[in-house]
Amino acid sequence: MGTGEIALPTFKRLADSMTLVGLVTQPDRPVGRRSKPQPPRIKEEALARSIPVLQPEDVRRESEISAIAVLDPELIVVMAYGQILTKALLAVPSLGCFNIHASLLPRHRGASCIQAAIAAGDRESGISIIRMVERLDAGDVVMTERIGLSADETGGSLHDRLGEMAPELTMMCIEKLAANTLTGEPQDHELATYAPQLQRLDGQIDWGLPAEVLERRIRAYEPWPGSYTHFKDGRGRPRRLKVFADVSVSRDVRGVAPGEVLSVSSSGITVACGDGGLVLNELQIEGGRRLSAAELIRGNAVKVGEGFFSLVSSP
Numbered sequence: 001m002g003t004g005e006i007a008l009p010t011f012k013r014l015a016d017s018m019t020l021v022g023l024v025t026q027p028d029r030p031v032g033r034r035s036k037p038q039p040p041r042i043k044e045e046a047l048a049r050s051i052p053v054l055q056p057e058d059v060r061r062e063s064e065i066s067a068i069a070v071l072d073p074e075l076i077v078v079m080a081y082g083q084i085l086t087k088a089l090l091a092v093p094s095l096g097c098f099n100i101h102a103s104l105l106p107r108h109r110g111a112s113c114i115q116a117a118i119a120a121g122d123r124e125s126g127i128s129i130i131r132m133v134e135r136l137d138a139g140d141v142v143m144t145e146r147i148g149l150s151a152d153e154t155g156g157s158l159h160d161r162l163g164e165m166a167p168e169l170t171m172m173c174i175e176k177l178a179a180n181t182l183t184g185e186p187q188d189h190e191l192a193t194y195a196p197q198l199q200r201l202d203g204q205i206d207w208g209l210p211a212e213v214l215e216r217r218i219r220a221y222e223p224w225p226g227s228y229t230h231f232k233d234g235r236g237r238p239r240r241l242k243v244f245a246d247v248s249v250s251r252d253v254r255g256v257a258p259g260e261v262l263s264v265s266s267s268g269i270t271v272a273c274g275d276g277g278l279v280l281n282e283l284q285i286e287g288g289r290r291l292s293a294a295e296l297i298r299g300n301a302v303k304v305g306e307g308f309f310s311l312v313s314s315p
Helices: 005-017 041-048 062-070 113-119 155-178 211-220 293-298
Strands: 029-031 036-038 076-078 097-101 124-131 141-148 227-232 238-243 247-250 261-265 268-272 277-280 282-285
Touching: 005 041, 005 155, 097 155, 113 155, 113 211, 124 155, 141 155, 211 247, 211 277, 261 293, 268 293, 282 293
Parallel strands: 076 097
Antiparallel strands: 029 036, 097 124, 124 141, 227 238, 238 282, 247 277, 261 268, 268 277
């Protein structure tokens, strides 16, 4: 059971190693300006391998659980599926349901666990495999593998690294399960943190926050939901400005209103934050292409003394 692309490497490994009686994934969703329904990539991979695909809108329904039960699975492996499994569904496979989660549980339960680790300044992340219970990401941890985070880690780079780590750990888990040697460690629920699903609005930059916090968030939110701010163009119109993860912190900034542009040069655009400043090196004005700071300032789009701002309040 999986939808997100992080699940693809594990799905392929399982399909190459054993009999998959089916894939359960999210329904095709509208994508792009034309809102054309687009299947998850994992669905395309399953169909190419002649693996049956189920796409329930609500997997909690009795009819959907029955459709999965008809496949008679011994084991259900879940990764980035996107729906909550009920007690009735968890009871379907004889060997149980196991979730491959992209954090070191109990830290960062929830959908945005990858971004949360970077945004929080964690030094490491990893993969946790848990025996599933009804409570979100709260089951016993049966397998864990850790990975260090680099100073320039982004949500995209960590997503890909963890996705490539997961297949081998999953196979080790299944081998131990088959040999009846798999054990679990209960989570300390008092240490649990929650990382809810991110929305586009979460990417709006709040310049009142410390520069170090914003630097981590911008890296965490690339490529999704992305980071952005607004400025006024030569006609006084608010324009959206996307900020990419090539940013750095300037600590020699004091007594300046957050959001004010302090310097503009080919080496970056420095913006005042609640504490310190942030140097932006790659940006994109709405409707335009991705530009370096040097390319952007040649068009005089951003000037010293102007302010970056939010159009709506952040959540």
